[in-house]
Amino acid sequence: MITHHPNDALLLDYASGAASEPMSLLIATHLALCPSCRRKVADYEAIGGAFVSNCGSEKISRELKSETLASLDDFLDVETCHDTSIGTRSDEPKAGIPQPLSDYCGEVDNKDVWQWAGFGIKKIPLLEIHDKFECYMLAIRGGKKVPSHDHGGSEWTLVLDGAFTDEAGHFSRGDMVEMREGEEHQPMADAGKDCICLVVAEAPVSLTGSVGRFLNPFIGN
Ligand SMILES: [Zn+2]
Structure with a gap:
């Protein structure tokens, strides 16, 4: 059962x-x-839709309307344009990596x-541009402790398989945890299964402790 969810501000965004x-x-x-967060997002979208449909509209000329639509076509043709509103399906697979990831x-x-x-960790970099x-997938070998580290900005971790424990609690499939700038932790994967997570971080981590500080230059810090 999922016990750690994104906060309301993230769902609203x-x-x-x-x-x-x-x-x-x-x-x-x-x-x-997570069905409960899907329900919340559906409610937010319904509220947003009601707000837009209740807004008054101004009459505009036929010329201005066609110019505006043409400029939108140009905008959508730009190669670098990408859709940030990634949709999700509710037909969740029983195991493995869900859509859209x-x-x-x-x-x-x-x-x-x-x-x-x-340190027993593997990564798949995502969205490198x-x-x-x-943004990356992270796999921590079952039973392995990640070196103690702190964060230069917020970091969000979503567990997809296996589980880990740190100073804040125990996290398993579907749980999402946020670490803020300056917070320090040392996750340890549950024994018997690799822990696979999706991570989004505003800044790279830096290792703490005497050994970690010695190793930081070797991991690019
Ligand atoms: Zn949730």
Whole structure:
């Protein structure tokens, strides 16, 4: 049972289309696993729709209307334009990587898609073109403790398989946890199964403790 959910501000950003592409991917993936947050987002969307339909409209000339529609066509033709309102399905698979994340990460059972990051951790970088957030899949070997680290900005972790425990509690499939700038933790994957997560981070982590501080230059900090 999911016990850790995105806060209301994140769900509202998603419902209104204001969320960035990495955050939309994160929230949409949580929604695929979480009926209660799907209901909340549906309510937010209904409220937004009612608000728009109740707004008064101004009459505009035929010329202005066609110019506006033409400029929208041009905007949508721009190659760099991407849709940040990633949708989700409610036909959740019983196991594995749910839509829409599976469209982004490929076949996670194929070991060639993973990159070793040291300390019993593997990564699949996602959405590498995004300049504000790092977004990646993370696999922590079952029973392995990640080195203690803190965060240079907010970091959101969504568990997709297996489970982990840290100072804030125990997190399993569908649970989403937010760590804020300056908070420190040391996750440990439950024994017997790798813990696979989707992570969105505003800034890279830095290792803490005497050994961690020594190793930081080797992981690019
Ligand atoms: Zn939820």
